[in-house]
Amino acid sequence: xxxxxxxxxxxGFPILYLPLIWSTSGKEGKCGYCVAIMASFWCLELxxxxxxxxIPLIMYPLFDILPAKEVSSTYIGDVSILVMGGLMFxxxxxxxxxxxxxxLATLNSIGTNVRRLxxxxxxxxxxxxxxxxxxxxxxxxxxxxxxxIDQLREKSESSKFEMxxxxxxxxxxxxxxxxxxxxxxxxxxxxxGTCTPTGTGPNGxxxxxxxxxxxxxxxxxxxxxxxxxxxxxxICLIYLWLLLLxxxxxxxxxxxxxxxxxxISGVIRQEYKKLQSFTFKESAVLxxxxxxxxxxxxxxxxxxxxxxxxxxxxxxxxxxxxxxxIVIILFWIPNVDKFTLEGEQGKVDTILNxxxxxxKLQWGLLLIIGGGLAMVAGIKESxxxxxxxxxxxxxDVLPRPIMIFAMITVVGFLTEFISNTATAILVExxxxxxxxxxxxxxLFLMFPTVIACSFAFxxxxxxxxxxxxFSQGNLKIKHMMKTGIFANLGCFxxxxxxxxxxxxxxxxxxxxxxxxxxxxxxxTEFP
Numbered sequence: 060x061x062x063x064x065x066x067x068x069x070x071g072f073p074i075l076y077l078p079l080i081w082s083t084s085g086k087e088g089k090c091g092y093c094v095a096i097m098a099s100f101w102c103l104e105l106x107x108x109x110x111x112x113x114i115p116l117i118m119y120p121l122f123d124i125l126p127a128k129e130v131s132s133t134y135i136g137d138v139s140i141l142v143m144g145g146l147m148f149x150x151x152x153x154x155x156x157x158x159x160x161x162x163l164a165t166l167n168s169i170g171t172n173v174r175r176l177x178x179x180x181x182x183x184x185x186x187x188x189x190x191x192x193x194x195x196x197x198x199x200x201x202x203x204x205x206x207x208i209d210q211l212r213e214k215s216e217s218s219k220f221e222m223x224x225x226x227x228x229x230x231x232x233x234x235x236x237x238x239x240x241x242x243x244x245x246x247x248x249x250x251x252g253t254c255t256p257t258g259t260g261p262n263g264x265x266x267x268x269x270x271x272x273x274x275x276x277x278x279x280x281x282x283x284x285x286x287x288x289x290x291x292x293x294i295c296l297i298y299l300w301l302l303l304l305x306x307x308x309x310x311x312x313x314x315x316x317x318x319x320x321x322x323i324s325g326v327i328r329q330e331y332k333k334l335q336s337f338t339f340k341e342s343a344v345l346x347x348x349x350x351x352x353x354x355x356x357x358x359x360x361x362x363x364x365x366x367x368x369x370x371x372x373x374x375x376x377x378x379x380x381x382x383x384x385i386v387i388i389l390f391w392i393p394n395v396d397k398f399t400l401e402g403e404q405g406k407v408d409t410i411l412n413x414x415x416x417x418x419k420l421q422w423g424l425l426l427i428i429g430g431g432l433a434m435v436a437g438i439k440e441s442x443x444x445x446x447x448x449x450x451x452x453x454x455d456v457l458p459r460p461i462m463i464f465a466m467i468t469v470v471g472f473l474t475e476f477i478s479n480t481a482t483a484i485l486v487e488x489x490x491x492x493x494x495x496x497x498x499x500x501x502l503f504l505m506f507p508t509v510i511a512c513s514f515a516f517x518x519x520x521x522x523x524x525x526x527x528x529f530s531q532g533n534l535k536i537k538h539m540m541k542t543g544i545f546a547n548l549g550c551f552x553x554x555x556x557x558x559x560x561x562x563x564x565x566x567x568x569x570x571x572x573x574x575x576x577x578x579x580x581x582x583t584e585f586p
Contacts, residue, residue: 069100072095086123087443102476130437133271142424147386150420154394154411155338166179167327180240180244188252189258194527201531207323210322234533239306242532245522246299254285256281259513280358280377281356282356290561291510306541395408427481431480431488448489463508466507470511471514471551474512479513482512500567506562514546514554516539516546
């Protein structure tokens with residue numbers, strides 16, 4: 060965006076929305092003015108998204124919605140610490156190259172038949188995206204994919220084919236594989252991020268807004284989040300894999316030749332051999348990774364008592380406490396290939412150090428999550444949520460399965476053009492009070508829609524994974540649109556079905572919970 064246009068919009072939106080301030084006699088109009096400015100800045104990215112998230116610190120005190128001290132306290136909470144700890148652990152995996160070893164070992168074991176190759180890439184990308192940021196996973200997997208494609212092209216150009224048609228068929232198959240892998244990796248990274256609270260920014264926003272509205276007795280924690288989200292992600296992954304095979308390598312067309320499969324296998328083995336033998340630092344991170352997952356899942360699994368039941372206050376230890384414990388250990392373990400009791404002379408580098416963390420951690424994500432919570436706090440304090448939700452009475456006439464599918468579809472396509480984290484902040488902040496208006500389980504509306512924030516497969520600007528796939532996979536928008544529209548609709552349907560079936564098993568989404576009933580008193584102004 061040109062600087063003049065950006066300046067006009069930065070000044071124009073605050074002027075355009077001025078009538079909102081006087082639209083109501085209370086604070087609702089003033090808060091609506093602040094929210095409208097933030098939403099416009101987020102949608103058009105007139106400022107960095109994380110910078111826009113700081114607007115409540117200025118405008119809420121200015122309009123007497125909330126004091127600055129109260130607004131500031133919303134920016135760092137339990138969920139923000141959980142996300143920060145997850146990002147730090149991801150840095151440890153990247154620094155020791157453990158994620159690359161996991162990726163190459165998995166690809167090497169699955170096989171190099173084109174169907175298995177695509178499935179292997181997507182499984183690895185999906186798994187790594189549960190724990191790492193999507194951009195890091197996508198960058199790693201695209202590096203491996205490009206090495207395979209480059210070798211195939213080099214061998215194809217140097218081979219002596221008897222017929223010109225063979226050359227053309229080989230080049231066409233390589234181009235199809237390149238596009239297929241790039242799109243498939245983007246899809247898998249987006250889907251993988253939906254499985255864990257730390258997998259992607261919108262998940263942290265969802266948990267933050269849920270807890271700010273309903274407290275910590277909702278039954279949602281790391282284990283129950285994963286138990287609900289992972290089966291749907293697996294179904295989506297299989298669907299997307301089959302969709303890409305039909306689009307690019309249908310059964311009635313020739314696939315990658317056996318010779319090309321051998322080249323692919325050789326590239327993967329060669330990349331794996333470049334890694335050293337399993338080092339101490341990799342072993343340490345792997346052990347801590349397994350320990351972290353075990354501690355997260357067994358704290359309060361829901362279907363059985365967890366170790367948190369041994370404490371007088373079962374909520375005193377959270378998932379954030381666990382990941383910070385593991386991260387602190389990583390600041391102490393030496394970053395060495397081989398550990399000896401004698402140690403090394405002088406100062407020894409550790410797997411995590413503050414220099415690495417301060418430079419590479421995505422601090423902006425923490426501001427975005429905090430800004431979302433600050434915005435929601437102002438909406439609640441000003442009763443703007445009551446005003447907005449009172450205007451949405453017509454949605455209650457829809458059957459619940461159709462209603463949730465419609466919401467998922469709207470949110471999913473909205474995310475194609477707006478940052479998925481910004482979309483989550485705007486949507487989840489309204490769905491929490493809407494669930495009380497409709498007298499439905501808040502998780503029934505909020506959980507599937509936040510998952511839909513990651514189901515944006517059509518446009519390069521939708522997610523960082525899509526952008527990397529588009530730029531490094533030699534794709535055109537028509538390639539992404541052709542598969543993306545079917546990917547979107549299929550995954551939307553899966554999310555809606557899971558909410559109406561599996562959600563009832565895990566969270567009793569078909570019932571209005573007691574932890575939400577307690578909040579109905581705050582919404583007596585609903586007509």
